Amino acid sequence: MILKMSEKKIERLSLYRRRLYVEQKSRDFIFSHDLAKIANSNAAQVRRDLMSVGYAGSTKKGYNIKLLIKHISDFLDPEFRENVVIVGAGNLGRALLTFFKNRQAKLCLVAAFDTDPKKVGRDIGGTKCFHTDELASVISERNVKIGVISTNESATEEVAEKMVAAGIRSIINFTCIPVKAIPGVFVEQVDITASFEKAAFFTK
């Protein structure tokens, strides 16, 4: 439960920062109620969240946006660059490779993996694609801590196990089969199928 709570907080801080990047173009300070409004939250929640990054604004002027971004970044981001691998270079995997490229300064995508001989050895969106058999060696050589799974569903469990055995500590799983909870490993499920089925259900 504590983990769940803090996951939500990380999501909110991530969102605050993205909104602050936009806001800083037009102003220097922001009040908690204004930040709440553009981040689908409420002012009390915003103030509680920002207390945990160790920055309190002034009651008169609100938060200094530049300083606030710096405090959120110090809290959220890894101290050094973290290496990331993606397993499964199909349509979704390739979209993620591109999506990823120009966004995360502190995350460095070092390799993609697939079993398809047409992809192995090639460069996909600027990232080299290896055979999945090389997963363990690349992960340990490059000291990779974050792994993305975008294979088809039958491979999910095997890939997750290989990742963890090789040293991965955070998994983002885009397949429609959930990765079983593994002690000490953070697993984020992005369940696109469920999102579509929910959207369909709530049109009723």
Added chain:
Amino acid sequence: MILKMSEKKIERLSLYRRRLYVEQKSRDFIFSHDLAKIANSNAAQVRRDLMSVGYAGSTKKGYNIKLLIKHISDFLDPEFRENVVIVGAGNLGRALLTFFKNRQAKLCLVAAFDTDPKKVGRDIGGTKCFHTDELASVISERNVKIGVISTNESATEEVAEKMVAAGIRSIINFTCIPVKAIPGVFVEQVDITASFEKAAFFTK
């Protein structure tokens, strides 16, 4: 809060069904504790969820898998096909178009939209791409109720407003700017940026 609860339930039912599709290849019946195990849940939760689709298994044999899939589908799926549009045919949009194609029998992707003249008028992954200016007319002509936003972030709000004005009742938003709550409209945020930032945070 009630809405939140039932969203979680829909997610779980969606997942149970996917796991049952796999299980039915090797057996006819399943117990709640076995279904719980493969769906990261617990037996009591599974039984509660399945009560709401109106199907109780036998204490001796468990649930008949075929019947259970039918009951979940009757509960989850729209009665008739629902039309879907995607706005934003960049990398992620194109991946979603392909992802979508062969999966959802009850959801029919009828149009993609973009402002890029290189995409407008072309066929993208089997779906025609229109100019975003035509959004309102296509939505009302085809009676579309579900809209996907995969534009870049600056367009999110404008696209969401146009969708809702034209009759969309469920939005799945893949951009990193949340759609503001709109009464009577279901909004599902799929925040891939936050997923990566959470994964990075929890490697610490």
